Amino acid sequence: MAFNNREYEFFMSDSDLFSLYSSGGLEKTILMFKGLLTQDILVVLAEMLANNLSTDPRQKTTKKMFSIFVELAQNIHRYSSERIVTDGIDVGAGIILVNEFHDYYTIISGNIVENDVYQGLKAKIDMLNQLDKQGLKDLRKERLKQKRESSDKGAGVGLIDIARKASKKIDLKAKYLENGKTFISFYILLERSI
Amino acid sequence: MNNFVTEESKYTMAVNLDAATGLCKMQGNSYPEDAISFFEPLNKWFEQYIEEVNKPLIVEIQLNYLNSSSSKCFMDLFDLFEDYSNDGGEVIVKWFFAKDDDEIKEAGEELLEDATFKYEFVEFTD
Numbered sequence: 001m002a003f004n005n006r007e008y009e010f011f012m013s014d015s016d017l018f019s020l021y022s023s024g025g026l027e028k029t030i031l032m033f034k035g036l037l038t039q040d041i042l043v044v045l046a047e048m049l050a051n052n053l054s055t056d057p058r059q060k061t062t063k064k065m066f067s068i069f070v071e072l073a074q075n076i077h078r079y080s081s082e083r084i085v086t087d088g089i090d091v092g093a094g095i096i097l098v099n100e101f102h103d104y105y106t107i108i109s110g111n112i113v114e115n116d117v118y119q120g121l122k123a124k125i126d127m128l129n130q131l132d133k134q135g136l137k138d139l140r141k142e143r144l145k146q147k148r149e150s151s152d153k154g155a156g157v158g159l160i161d162i163a164r165k166a167s168k169k170i171d172l173k174a175k176y177l178e179n180g181k182t183f184i185s186f187y188i189l190l191e192r193s194i
Numbered sequence: 195m196n197n198f199v200t201e202e203s204k205y206t207m208a209v210n211l212d213a214a215t216g217l218c219k220m221q222g223n224s225y226p227e228d229a230i231s232f233f234e235p236l237n238k239w240f241e242q243y244i245e246e247v248n249k250p251l252i253v254e255i256q257l258n259y260l261n262s263s264s265s266k267c268f269m270d271l272f273d274l275f276e277d278y279s280n281d282g283g284e285v286i287v288k289w290f291f292a293k294d295d296d297e298i299k300e301a302g303e304e305l306l307e308d309a310t311f312k313y314e315f316v317e318f319t320d
Contacts, residue, residue, distance in 0.1 A: 039227050043204045046225075063259070063297040070225050070261050077227055141304060144269040157262035 030105075034095040036084060037077045046070055049098060061193050064165040065098070065105060068188055071158040072096060072109040079121075080111040081181055103192055104167065110185040118174055118182040124159055129169045136164050167191040195246055198239040206232055207257070211239050218253045225261035233267035237274065244278050251275070251283070256290035256318075257298055268305050279311035286312040293319045 030052050033045055049069055053062040073096055080092030094111030113121075131139060140160045163170055171187035195213040202208035207222040218240075226232045243251070253275070260268070275285045287309070289302035299315065306313045 039205065042227075047204070059294065060296060063295070066259060067261070067297070070259075074225075074227055074261065074263075137304070141308075144266055144305070145273075148266075157266055161262045161265075 028100045030098045030100050032095075032097040034093075036086065036091045036093045037073050037080075037096075038086065038089070038091050039077075042070070042073045042077070045073070045096075061105075061190065065107070065190055068107050068162050068165050068190065069096070069098065071162050072107060072186055072188070075158060075186075076109055076111045079113050079117055081113050081117075082111065105190045105192065107188040107190065108185060110183060112177065112181050112183050115176075115180050115182050118184050121159075121184065122172060122174070124156070125170050125172045128159060128163045131163075133164070136160055140164070162186075162188060165190070195242060198235065209236060211236070211243075213243060213247055216243070216247070216249050216251045218251060219256075220254070221256045223259045224257060224264040225259060226264070229261070229263035229267045233264075233271065237271060240271065240274055244274070244283060248283065251278070251285045253285070253287045254290065255287065255302075257301075258292075259298075260301060265301065265305065272305060272309060275311050276309060286314070288314055288316050290316045290318055293317055 031045060031049055033041070035041070046066060046069055050062060050066050053065060076094035076096065077092045080094050082093040083090055084093070085091070092111065094109060096107070096109045099106045099108075128136065128139075140157060143157050143160065159170070166188045168189045173185045173187065175183040177183055197213055198209060198211040200206070200209040202222040205223050205225045207220045207224050209218075209220050211218045224232075240251075255268075272287070275287065279285050287306065289299075289306060291299040291302065299317075302315060
């Protein structure tokens with residue numbers, strides 16, 4: 001047989017796809033993506049998202065959404081432990097979905113990381129969630145002015161920006177896997193402004 | 195000294211740095227995954243301009259969206275302007291923002307509010 005039996009069974013089990021398709025109930029899924037988050041794919045998804053929301057006259061929400069989406073997607077790209085080198089560029093994989101509810105949007109991202117990456121992220125999120133608006137603003141400025149650490153491409157400002165734009169505290173969930181890895185997911189809520 | 199010109203892409207700015215006039219324009223989106231690599235030749239150009247030309251700089255920035263790592267790169271660039279200004283160089287940054295675009299306006303304010311060189315905010319309507 002040319003294909004793996006288990007993959008074939010999964011492919012054939014339409015109930016799995018249907019449960020994914022129908023999960024959640026009332027919300028409208030604006031966007032769902034699983035795979036390698038190359039810059040080209042990120043751009044297409046971000047533009048699609050902006051176009052989808054542009055019917056919403058409240059442009060402020062659209063800008064915030066765009067920002068949260070890009071930072072989450074670029075976090076996947078940077079920290080995911082599932083990676084492939086494509087066209088000479090090292091790319092990370094993950095899942096990202098955006099749902100629309102009556103009064104708010106949810107933006108959820110997930111990817112697999114090494115356990116120590118999760119511990120580091122958790123410590124950062126716990127610290128950010130303690131801060132109020134002014135605290136986040138001050139911390140952002142401090143980080144922008146700090147000299148770069150050579151390993152830190154994102155300067156650590158991305159998570160602060162997500163925290164500042166989100167309407168609720170950042171919810172970071174973790175599911176421990178085998179081999180020292182963890183599946184992490186960020187749950188972000190954004191109110192539709194009036 | 196050569197000018198520096200880069201075409202706009204969907205996620206990187208159009209950049210036009212003119213060594214003869216000191217007029218420098220950056221326009222568009224800025225959310226490359228690797229912002230440092232994008233900004234590196236810009237920083238180099240400004241360093242060379244300050245070293246060799248040593249005349250006024252008029253920097254016009256008109257953005258639609260910038261990601262966090264681009265913000266960090268702008269801050270590094272403004273640090274360079276700060277040093278130039280402290281050494282007697284003349285710098286003015288004009289930060290353009292579309293009417294009602296509070297996100298871009300605030301992003302500029304937070305990058306520039308402590309600057310000692312000249313800067314101004316310019317609102318425009320599409």
